[in-house]
Amino acid sequence: MTKLLNNTLFENVKHINENFSKHYHDTYTIGITYDGVLKTKNTNKNFDFYKYSIRVNNPNEVHSGISQHWSHSNFYPNIELISDLYGQIFLEKKIPYFENHIINDKFLFIKLHNFFQSFFRKDEDIIIESNLIDALSYLIINFTAYSKTYDEMFDNKIILKKSLELINDCIDENISLDTLANNCNLSKYHFLRVFKKELGLTPHSFIINERLNRANNLIQKGLTISEASVKVGFNDQSHFTRNFKKYFGYTPTLLQKNSNIIL
Secondary structure, eight states: OOGGGGTOEEEEEEOOEEEEEEEEOOOOOEEEEEEEEEEEETTTTEEETTTTTTEOOTTOOOEEEEEEEEEEEOOOOHHHHHHHHHHHHSOOOOEEEOOOEEOOOOHOOOOOOOOHHHHHOOOHHHHHHHHHHHHHHHHHHHHHOEEEGGGSOOOHHHHHHHHHHHHHHHSSSOOHHHHHHHHOOOHHHHHHHHHHHHHHHHHHHHHHHHHHHHHHHHHTTTOOHHHHHHTTTTTTTHEEEHHHHHSSSSSSHHHHHOOOOOO
């Protein structure tokens, strides 16, 4: 696989009917629908991701959805890849953000389709990379709403910053609500209200999602399901598998067998 796409997850899925709980990815999500529909909620707004449309989720953007006979191709480019390309275009290293969650643009659809086709056909790297850059540069130039520096990935409010730092340091441990609230010198009630308002998830859901994202990356890098689940704080593998399927729509076993999901 081309080095540009190392550890990048792809999906090529036909006619699925799945419910996706509220979750987020630490990467972008970029995909196209060939048939059916995904009724999705992103940042508390409802959208229909239907035939010939493009869907873009920014990193850490909370979303959920219900699919109906949905056929699509998706991939999850990391922040570094998108930021590097943005820098090549605009000569400054920033992270682009896209306000249009659903995009209707036939030129972008064709460009992304050509990229997915070349990737799943396992064309030469030069073809895949050329199609990738063609599609992403078009997306960045035409649909970037604003950009941020790396330090602004999350809201810089002290409460949220302290909470995320603690969660990141203790991700494989059982973090109590008392610990999180005391870390910010807040009551549990006030802490919960602020956290959910800023991120759209409860602290527990956020921690589970963060663990699953990390496990996802570890499995793609070659760790066994058991090793990955323990490393991120799941001592019960069946509990890990249930949550993984609930959040991502496929099992960790399927991810382990296929570096790129094809259903």
